[in-house]
Every structure is written in structure tokens, then in C-alpha cells.
Amino acid sequence: MISRLRSPACSGPSKVSGNSAFRRAFRLPLFKRAAAGVEEEFAFHLDMRASELIARGWDPEAARAEARRQFGDVDDAQTYCRRTDERREKRIMRSDFWTELMQDIAYALRSLRKAPGFAMVAILTLALGIGANTAIFSVVRGILLLPLPFAQPDRVVMVAATYGNPKPSPTSPANAYDWRAQNKSFTSMSVVSGHSAVLTGSGDPEKIRGFDVGADFFSILGVKALHGRSAFTPEDSVWQGTKSVLMSETLWRTRFGSDTALVGRMITLDNERYLVAGIIPAASSWPANSLLWYPFTFDPAKLAQSRGAVYLNVVARLKPDVTLATASADMSTIAARLAKDYPNVNDKVGAVVVPLQEWITGSLRRPLLILLGGVAFVLLIACANVANLLLVRGVARAGELAVRTALGAGRGRLIRQLVTESMVLSLLGGAAGFLLAIVGTRLLVAAAPASIPRLDAIHVDATVLAFTLVIATVTGAIFGLVPAYQMVRPDIAKTLREAGRSGGQRAGSHAARRVLVVAEVALSVMLLAGAGLLIRSFNSLMSVDPGFRTESSISFALSLPTAKYQTPALQAAFLNRVMERMRALPGVQSAGAGFGMPLTNFGFGFRFTIAGRPPLKPSDEPDAELRVATPDYFPTMGIRIVKGRGFTDLDRAGGAKVLLLTETAAKKFFPGEDPIGKHVIFGVNREAGPLEGDIVGIVADVKQSSLANATLPQFWAPYDQWPMSNMNVVLHTTRDPQAVVADARSAIKQLDPDLAVAQIKTLDAVLAESVAQPRFYMVLLTAFSIVAIVLSAIGIYGVIAYLVSQRSRELGIRMALGATPSRLVQMVVREGVAMVAVGVGVGIAGALALTQLMGALLFNVKATDPVTYAAVTILLGVVALIASSVPASRAAHIDPAIAMRAD
């Protein structure tokens, strides 16, 4: 085999064969050599000339002088010749380098072709590792690293209120106005508040997500309009001013066919006419998925009483010379002043400044970095595996390398060639990995929960390609250098002697192999522990009772424009007609309507007083979530009535005012008391007076924001007494809910063709979406650990199989001496299990340290969860047993006669 491979390390480049041996022998240092060569050449000439003259009878002294005279300017010529030689040498070295590199690459490709199985496994392993890393990197880069699509995005911040804890929260209109008037840190400040409306007049009615913002909102972001203007005029921004909107390029393209004449025209939103003032580029649209922006206005007459109504987010741009810390200090001062000025409501209210990027992606930083770390582990395991493969392969080539060393190939040269082979492998793996990453990134973005921001910023581009190249190169260096060093030991004679025998492997590389397997197992354990903890967390999350039934149920949002349904009575009358039609639909078992869906992070807290108790300072009054529902809502949602009664058709407008409360609210506000019969008054500003009523029943808790979050105390008011314009209709069905919803839609269209049926979702989907992020992280980390464990199993298998083949003579002798096959199997398996045991030990220690970082990702599971660690240990034990018993059973079938003759 050796003779058929033309090894570049043995035969030099044929083009310059004449002096190549000389050049090789005296390769370095170049400049000294050039100078010495010229000097010797000239000395020879001068000596020869001088002795010629001496032979003709010159005096030696005079002869030497004459020789120099005849020569001319010796020093000048010497300098000239030396420079010329140096230039030539450098050029030759450079071209030698490339020639040798090309030869090494060609040689590497040839020898990979000769071992297609090895090449396939190695390249596939690397492709998996590099591809997964590239895909996750492109996601992390898009979400965390790329700057936001605004001008100087690091100057854009959110200003938020705090209420007794550090969590940044919304603020009230009055406080927002005061912040803006009093701050010295920001060029401008704008509120951001949700505002959805139904668009009619061009195609089907459609509910469009939008936001109320300040007049200079887009100049804070530094975004210019595509057409028209990007700011509101003073006339737009005053209370009951001109109605105008800014439209996202996305809506403009999909709904209005990119018609530039749309700017300056009117569109109908919630039955009112709005002027389209400008088109905002899609890439810079913010908040995410926003399609319309309205000027934020507030009734100045009501501003003073609005200080307690907190629902506004605030965005601002830092002045050029102001730091985040300065701005934070400024806002704290203002908050302290407002607390003093309005102690009743602002008592415990602080203010914080958060960079916008952190505001948007802060919660994703940790999970994404954990995923990145996990996928890096996969790559390290892949490296260990390929290094192991190279070691095994190295045995077969030890003879070849020794022969070449004996023929004069330098150690450095051999290492270079082996490293080139590793690089060729890793770059091939990298190329395959990059293709995998392109597909993988698409899959990731498609599978990612919609609640993850900036998914549109994720692209596989030149930077990602550069990342792939870098990790492929580093990978090649990692898995290539160790075996290269192992193989190119100076001990040629020994290797040559042993090369013909299969036992020619040194103890050193056995150790290297074992260390690699231990490392692989340890890394797998850490990954598995992380994945295991996430799986346990997810299970305990899914075992949380949401408080409502999700099967065979579907919900949709219905909003009645106040321009058309002007009074609560009109709204109620219409919704009751809708509900009647819903109940009559075939396949509908029951139908109800409620304000806000559970598990959607939707809800408002209100302060209230309990009649008959001593009055409290407003900022000390208790607060609770308040929701509104029709009587059928509770049976439709499967929400249990715990005590007393639910709402009935008798709880109608004009009747006795009633309320329900949840178990948590009952426990919190009426400890040791029966809340039923108590009278509660909410300080909600309504034309009809405060929202109040007698408590008539206790209902089960419903998870409002997510399964993981604590349940907040909550009150329910009957819809007929407190009609709302935005309601979520829920249908509990006996047939496919999706089919029922089509009927529901046409029924509503008959009642009012301008209404939009939005957010159609089965309750199963609502539940699934609420856990989509933890599920996503769990699935990814689990996928990584499955890859890790498969790679580790291959690694363990490879090493044990190799050991068995190396020891076949010994095993044969043992068998001949009477060892039973099962004894031999035990012996081999024990070796594998011992390696794995060390790996598991190291891995568990590492996992205990690393899983501490998972913190908030875990739910009801400690990072030291013994069940997880036990499961991981058992799993790896089983894998080790299987992976080592397959080659071990081969040991049992060794024919002693053949094994002992093996060499």
C-alpha cells in the first residue's frame, strides 16, 4: 500500500531537484546562509586568483592586493549578490510552501478516498457538530448581537416604572407627562401603548395590530418614512385632533398593493376615518408586528386623575453626552420628587432606564447562551470522536509514517502533512455543516415560538460563513494535533520493528484514547443533565392546572367599534345576539364570552375597597385583576364554581350588582372569613360610576399570564352589568372546533359585515403557545444531548472494539489456558464501564456547577435534582454496557488457534 501512494514528504518537488537536497539541509536561517554563501564564493575566487599570481612569482601580499584590484568593488558586489540570493530564496520557499500544501491536500484527499468509511463517519460527525453550531450561532447573532434597525440604536432606551420591586413596569399618563417635562437626559420621550382596530373598506374586515405613540416616536428611533412623513403634527397629537395614522410597509404592500397615492388618503378603522400620513419601512417597524401607529392623545381634563392608571410603556433617546447611569440617576430623582408630590399614588413608584435591546431580548439572553454552550459541547464531543478515529487509523499508518521518516521526511513535515489531513477533513465537514446550517437555521426559525423577538433578523450570511470557517479550522486543529503528535514520535526504530505486527501500538495512545472517551462521556453527562432538568421542568410545568378545560374548545376575539356601538347597552345588546347565534350553531355545546384570554399575559390590576372596613391610603389599597364574563363563560371554559353560585341570566343591567372572586383572592383578602355577601368597590373610572357588587361566589383560579407564574388574585364581573367593547368568545364543541368556527364567522358576518373575527385559536393552541418557549429550549437541548450520546456511544464502541482487536492474541492465550468466553466478555466490558464511570463522575461534577446557570429556566426542579442525575447515570451506564458488549462478544468468539497465529 505504501509504495502505491506517492508521498510528497519523501520525494521532493521534481522541478528544482538539483539543489533541493542542499536547500532542505540548510533550510534556516535564510539570511545568514545567503551572506555566508556569497562570502565563501568570493573568497574562493580571490584565493584562486592570488595563488595564480603567486605561482607566477608574485609576493603573496601583493598577489592578494592585485586579486582584489582585478575583482573590482568587492563589497558592493557582495551586497548586491546577497540581496539577489535572498530574494530568490524567499520566492522559492513561498512556492515550495504552496507546492507542498497542494501536494499534502491531494495526498490527504487520496488517502481519504482509500478509507471511505472512515472519511464518511468523520465528515458526518463534524458536519453535525459544525452545522449545529453554525445554526445556533446565526440565531444568537440575529437576536442578541445584531444592532436594532434604528439610528444609533444603543442610544434608544426604555424608561419604566417600578412598584416596590426591580421589575420594569408600565407607567401612567400623568407620570409619563411629568417624566417628559422634567428630565434632562433625553432628546425626546414617547409613550407606546397597544391600539388594535378593525380595518374595513378594502377587502374583508381585518383586525390590525397597532400602537399609540408620541408625535416624534420615529425620530426617537431614528427611522425615516418610506413615503410621506414619519412624525405626527401638533394637530394630530392634541386631544380630539385630526385622526391620522402611520402605516407599516408590510400592511401597505399586502393590503394596498404598494400604492404610493395612499399617502394623504383616508382609510376606515373601527368605523372612523383616518388620514394615512406616511409609510414606515418594514425593517424598522417596532414594536414587533406593529402595522399601524396612531398619535397618542389624552383628555387633559382627566389627566390629573390618571396617575394611578398604569398601562403605558415609554421609549426615549439619550442625549448625545448622557450615559445610561446619568439618565438612571436623573429618572430616580424625578421619581422621588413625584413620590413626594403625589404620595397617595406614587408612594412606592420608582423609575428605571433600560437599553431597548435589553428590553426586547433580555429574557432570551440566558436560554440562548445555554443553547450555544450546549451545542459547543456537541462539537467538542464530535472533535473527541474524530480524534479517536484518527488515533485508530494512525495505528494502521504507523508503519507507513515510520518508513517515510526513515526515508528522510522531517518530523515537522510529517506533522504538517497530518495536520493538513485533519484540516481537509474539518473543512469538508465544515462545508457539509454549512449546508446543514442553512437548512437548520430555516427549520429553527420556522419552529421557533412566535413570541421570540427579532426572528426576521436571523440570516445565514457571510459573517456566519466566516464563523463556520473559523470553527472548522479550530476544530481541525483540536482533533488533528493530538493524534499527529502521537503518531510522529521520534522512536522510529521501534515502530519500524513493530510495524509489521498489529501489536505495534504504544501505551501512550491507549491513554490518549481513554482520556478522549472520558471527556466525551463527561461532556455528554453535562448536556444530558441540562436537557434532563429542562424535561423535568417542562413536565412539572405541564402538570400545573391552568384552571380551565382546553379540549374541544375554540376562541376568537370580537371588538365592537365604539363609533358604531356607542353605548355599553348597544354593545351588550349586540354581543347577546351574537352569543345566541353561537349557541344555536350545530356542534356547539356551550358558548360564553370573557374579557381577555387566560395564559396570554393580558390583564389589568385595579385597586379596590371592601365595604365596612376602615379606609386606607390609596397607595395601600389592595389591588386585583378584574375580568368580565357572561354567565355561560364558566361552564364553557370548565372553570369550577367552588362555593356559592356563578353568574346567571338574572344578573343583568339594572339588577343587583354582583361579583365573583377566585380562591386565591378569597384567601388573600378574606382570610378566615366567608367572602360571600361582602361588598367590593373598584375605583375604575366609568361613566356609570364605580364598578362594585356583592360577592356571590368563589370560582377556581385561572392562570392568567403563564403556567409558571404565580396566580394573581382576581375578580369577575357579569358582562351584562359591565359591557365591554372587546370580548373573547369561547365555544365548547362536539365536533371539530375549526369547522365550527367557519360557521361562527359567517353567522357574525350576517349580523354585522364590518366586524373582524380575530385571533381564532383552539384552547389547546393557547395552552401550547404559552409553553412554546420552554418547550423550544427543551426540545433543542434534548436534541443536542441525543446527538451527544450517540456520538459518545460510537466513541466507546470504537475504543473497546479497538482494544479487543489489539488484545486478540492475549485473549486467545487466556482462552487456551481455560478462561470461559463469559469471563472474557466480562473483562472487556469492565474496561468500558470503568472508563464511562470516570466520565460520569467528572460529568456530574461539571453538571452540578454548570446547571446553576439555568436558574430561571427551571420550574419546580432544583438544579441538583437527584432524579435527573440518577437517570443520566443509568442512561449512560446502559449505553456503555451496550456499546462495549458488542465488541466484547467478539472477544468471546475468538478462536485461540487463529488469534495466537494472528501475527
Place this chain on the structure above:
Amino acid sequence: MTKTPSDLIYGTLNVLVLKTLTWKPMHGYAISNWLRDRSGGTLTIDDAALYKSLHRLEEQGAIESEWGMSENNRRAKYYRLTTIGRRQLRDERAAFHDFALAVTRVLRTV
């Protein structure tokens, strides 16, 4: 391409060196002597210029060098003509003939 007188002399030396090496590989001292003998003493070659020419030609790939033993058993640097050098000699010899002919023709007309 215009040739200045110094170029001409330089180029001439190159041709002479290449021509010398067509006989056999030689070291610099031998080339110097050989040129001196063959030109019957007409051409006095500056040895410094000769060595510059040798190293230059080697850089161009027209000749290559190897250390060997001289007649009196000293290490000496031997130069040998390469394929490139042979081609260069052929081209330059033709150019030199043309040049000499042209000069001769001009001189005759006066």
C-alpha cells in the same frame, strides 16, 4: 524597448556568461578565466560585474548553482545552464547579431 549603452554592456556580459556555461558547469573563477582567454585579452571583465550577472541570472532562472569540489579540492559554487537559460542565450545571441549588423551598417555609410 530602448537599450541604453550600459544596458547593452550588461546584456552583453549576460550573453557571454550563458555562452560560457554551454560548455560545462563552471564556478565563477573559471568563467572569468575562460572569458579572458577566449577573447584573447580583448575583453577585460570586471569580476564584480561578472558575479552580479551570475546571481542575477540565477534569480531569473537562466542558470542554477550547486556547491561542489574544485580541482584543488575546495568548496566552490558551480553554475549550470537551465532550459530557460538556453532559450535566453538563443534569443539574445540573435538580438546581438542584429544589433552588431545594424551598427556595422551605420559605420560603413560614413
